[in-house]
Amino acid sequence: MASILALYPGQGSQSPLMATDLYQASKKVRDLFQLAGEIAGRNLYALVSEGSEDDLKPTQASQFVITLANRSAQIRLEETGHTFVGHSGFSLGELSAYAGAGILDDTTLFTIVKRRSELMDEEARKAQQRYGELGMAAVIGLGFAAVNTILEEARLPGLYASNDNGPQQVVLSGLTESMLKAKDLLTEAGARRVIPLKVSGPFHTPFMQEATTGFRAFLDSLSFCDPTSLVLSSVDGSPIKDGEDAKDHLARQLAQPVRWTSVLGEVAALVQQTGAQVAEVGYGNVLCGLCKNSKLDISCIALGQETAIQTFGKEIRQ
Template identity: 35%
Template sequence: MTLTFARNSKTAFMFPGQGAQAVGMGLELYRGSNASKEVFEMVDEALGRPLSKIMFEGPEEDLRETKNAQPGIMAVSLACIEAMKENISEESMPVPYLMAGHSLGEYTALAASGVLSVMDTALLVQERGELMQKACDSNPGTMAAVLGLDEMVLQEIARESGVFVSNINTEEQIVISGEKISVARAMDLASARGAKKVIPLKVGGAFHSGLMEPAKAGLMEFIDGLKFNDPAVPIIANCTGTPLHSGNEIKGELITQIAGCVQWKKSVDFMIKSGITNFLEIGPGRALGGMVKKIDRTANVASINDIDSIVAISRN
């Protein structure tokens, strides 16, 4: 996607979540940007293991593991920002008015907005992933995407089948989660009541659902040990679709978010109402930009994930 935007227009930075990972992500940044290389080295050092080797070389099944995918995606997004600073002049550098991240991406926004250091963010993301995995082991579950069904109808199906609405991505794309037998029943009900498509997701558990409640206590304890600054740029909360302005607000959001619904459509709607016309998806994949376009066809959207895309922005 190419981006055409006026320099006086408002811009939002968006950060992707788990599922955006791919073997080789970040390698071109590592080779072509000293500032990016430093990010990958900091994350490896913080985690005490060569995560970048798994990101660059695989194997895919290792990268897909939550403990690797989540900090890996975060690292690529932050490396992109550092490469932007290195390759774009100050007068041409996009300046975010708001930031937002999808699930894991909300954590990336913490580092990007100065709430936490890169190393503290990496440690927090790793802890979150481990706590989520423990919750998955204790309460096995799964997720499914439902396309083309009214949200109110799907909420009723969720009540009937005992599943949770986990992501409201666009008007047409909603994700449910829960115990496997309950999700299977909900999928059948959704198809019977007019869903255009129902897609089982290849995930390790029922993320953003009540099955993640056991992860909250450990996450709260870990968060309490970190110093949260106020964000330099407001971050749109996944759970409410409204801006977070303080470190204390952000702490509460992260605790709620691990078992709460990601209100992505509401977040994008808020950004649009706030005057955002330029949406920069920073990191691997292009899923968020596609969602924004589904919500507002007139939005200017671009994905930044390598040096070429950064250079293209600088020439805009």
């Protein structure tokens, strides 16, 4: 079977019915839903099978169901005989990467998801009460350095470039009022579109800084293992050396930008070295799109649904 270099999506990839096909196909996945639901204190299968997009949007819902979909897809790929040469996750998806590489067991994984989502939601609420309406938006057509320069020159309060997704895509995070003012400036500078995202807080910005200390203290109370395979952090694209390094990157991640362009540079080099198949292991194909638009030699396939996993397996066996 194939050797896979797994990329796990993060917040914003949630969708009704996600991972329900994997749930039906695998007892291990059903057991995972049961475990995650006990930690979350709610029926997560009912949430994804019956819930609307609005039901899945809140941070404490989306982070659980996205992580569930990511881990469920990896479980199904392992059950069908595939192996993994490396892992990386976009923001929240980094937790799934750590689980895939053996740094976290699933109980620890979802315990972290619970606390992380609570802290981020709490910090976002505080910021909104203090500063006004907050959110995130994707800027299509400009790179990270260009967007940073525009924001610095405009001196718009409470607005940051929070995700370096690729040479032509950056995510803004912060005050909605400043974001609306920035839209015209970004368009004038060459941005083709500025698109609001399905995320409920100003993540990966200084608005989250107060949550970092508490989150790190929480992580220090948990047991992390050293990785059994390669993990690239979305904080800076570097490989995770050990469990302590993993804790450090997870805590820093809350208030620092996602540097996905750096991750993809490392992924392209690994593909050349190993010949591994790059796959988005989780619901949707956002990360495959970022690979395609990266201008790097990366061929990514989406392996987050049962039909795709079965089709991929058949193609490999031929």
